[in-house]
Amino acid sequence: MPAARPALFLDRDGVINVDQSYVFSREGFEWVDGAKAVIRRFNDMGWWVFVVTNQSGIARGYYTEEQMQALHDWMSAELGATGAHIDRIYHCPFHEDGVIPRYTRDSYDRKPKPGMLIRAMTDFPVIKERSFLIGDKQADLDAAKAAGVRGFLFTGGDLAAFADWALADMGEGR
Numbered sequence: 001m002p003a004a005r006p007a008l009f010l011d012r013d014g015v016i017n018v019d020q021s022y023v024f025s026r027e028g029f030e031w032v033d034g035a036k037a038v039i040r041r042f043n044d045m046g047w048w049v050f051v052v053t054n055q056s057g058i059a060r061g062y063y064t065e066e067q068m069q070a071l072h073d074w075m076s077a078e079l080g081a082t083g084a085h086i087d088r089i090y091h092c093p094f095h096e097d098g099v100i101p102r103y104t105r106d107s108y109d110r111k112p113k114p115g116m117l118i119r120a121m122t123d124f125p126v127i128k129e130r131s132f133l134i135g136d137k138q139a140d141l142d143a144a145k146a147a148g149v150r151g152f153l154f155t156g157g158d159l160a161a162f163a164d165w166a167l168a169d170m171g172e173g174r
């Protein structure tokens with residue numbers, strides 16, 4: 001078991017990539033300014049970096065879990081080219097209003113519920129008190145709160161500058 005470290009939880013759409021609704025291909029994937037730099041920076045600081053993303057487009061039949069995985073593999077390769085990595089991407093494919101039967105249900109993983117964050121903190125040794133989430137919706141912040149970590153609402157701009165501010169607000173300094 002590795003040593004416990006703080007974790008940065010990132011929502012995907014609207015935080016890592018521009019939210020263009022149900023993004024599932026690299027053609028539709030536009031990196032948010034500073035996103036790669038933030039991930040690299042927290043890697044270098046020795047933090048875990050987790051992505052927690054609702055992907056109801058899978059339940060709704062807009063794209064498959066395999067298409068999402070291919071996109072995530074590409075994302076990871078792009079990050080790798082800059083020396084950055086995500087420790088694990090958690091996604092929730094479920095939604096009550098889906099059309100694909102096996103994904104059509106409520107889930108404790110779907111934000112604002114905290115299942116994905118709690119799983120990350122079970123799968124990895126996380127120093128919860130120092131950890132925080134960056135999301136672009138209230139549901140992200142609600143999930144963080146329910147998991148017992150702080151949440152910061154990102155409304156656009158440069159993610160690296162925003163993360164610096166959040167870190168300072170967490171009392172982590174530079």
Ligand SMILES: [Mg+2]
Pocket residue numbers: 011012013014015019135136137
């Ligand atoms: Mg989002």
